[in-house]
Amino acid sequence: MKLINKISKVFAVVTVALLSFSCESDKENLIEKYPTIVEILDADAGNFSILKAALVKTDLLNTFRNPGSYTVFAPKNSAFIAAGITEGTIAATTAAADIAALRRTLQYHVLSVGTLSTDFPSNGYISSFSPYGTSTSVTISLHTNKTNGVVLNGGNANGGATVLQADINASNGVIHVISHVLSIPKVHNLIIANPDLSSLVGVLTSAPQAAILTDVTTTATGATSALSRTVFAPTNAAFTSASFLTGQSDANITKVLRYHLVNNNLRASSTTSFASTAQIINTQLTGPQQTIAIAAGTVKIADITTVNATIKTINIQGTNGVAHIIDKVLQPTL
Structure with missing residues (x-):
């Protein structure tokens, strides 16, 4: 009888351990898996269809579909329309120089590493993904100010924008929704x-x-x-x-x-x-x-x-x- 009791106790301990392991495994399986930047844009086409169309036109879409770490300042459709850019005007853009200019503009909305708004300078400069002239190593700067929310390049009056929604996590970076399309700045x-x-x-x-x-x-x-x-x-x-x-x-x-x-x-x-x-x-x-x-x-x-x-x-x-x-x-x- 004592042997049977001992066996029963061992079996009970093993069962509890297995159940605990199973629960932990279930918790791990429930860990949220973030969508890619492109998947986030696709899920909100009402706001981001023009941005996606521009990424397709400039051969940048796969950059944000594949693994990596990027920051995207994402203007809403209304911001693109206010700047005179629609899906129709993008589709009608065929000249290589015009496509290259659009690509540079989009690259100015990108940082080469995923960055949360808490890590932006309170009043300072960061490097965008947009190249300076024909350089392959020098890129155009972007100013951030966090005195009253996050303001880019001094706000719309100076060719900048305001961050409307910050820190949308993606599996390959971070999206910040902005109020206007950024102009590439002069000094x-x-x-x-x-x-x-x-x-x-x-x-x-x-x-x-x-x-x-x-x-x-x-x-x-x-x-x-x-x-x-x-x-x-x-x-x-x-x-x-x-x-x-x-x-x-x-x-x-x-x-x-x-x-x-x-x-x-x-x-x-x-x-x-x-x-x-x-x-x-x-x-x-x-x-x-x-x-x-x-x-x-x-x-x-x-x-x-x-x-x-x-x-x-x-x-x-x-x-x-x-x-x-x-x-x-x-x-x-x-």
Whole structure:
């Protein structure tokens, strides 16, 4: 009898263990499996049929059907229609250049890694999937601000958008639904988007500096274009500290701005080194002693004073040039 009782107890223990294992297996089988980005678009064709049609036209659809990790800023059908883009206009697009332009626009709505809204910069820049000119390694920047929701590139008035619904998880990335189709920005749009550069924007957009604003808004096609511009962009705090600006004439303010502009697209090699060799850079302010200098292996900029500026953010890339945020207003010879 004791042996039978022992066998019964062992059998009961094994049975409980097996049942527990079975329950755990059932729980594992119930783990949610996310659909792909394309499947999510298909499931809400009323909002995303135009986006899907554009992805098909530009041969991008399989990118978001296959395994991977992407972020897609997805404009709704209403946003595409407001931008003059419909399924009909997409179907009628046949010229290779027009298809390529649409592809670049769609790529600007994509990040190369799946990113939740909590991981966007509160006020900063990220790299899109859209290439700069003919480059295979440099892409156009995108600004995010989370002061009041998530705003891209300063909002619709600046060619940007607002995130309407964030963090839709897919098996191959994340979708964020946005209010408008994003315009691929020029460098001045990326400066305008940043509230910490509003003092610079105020000067650039003032009537006496109209020629400067025109210069940085000129269309350019890439790094080899003579119309490309590099902007060393001082922060609001830098303007507050720039006592030498007090009482300066409009003509001298123009000179100061020209001292922050360089022809061509000059990118830094890293956040700690602008270049491996010393750089003497000719600014748009011509004349003796109107260059700036960046020592080898640093992000320190020397002007005519003894206090260097530091580049705080590098390689903010627009379609017509690049900006670097600096912590000082550079002082030329006036």
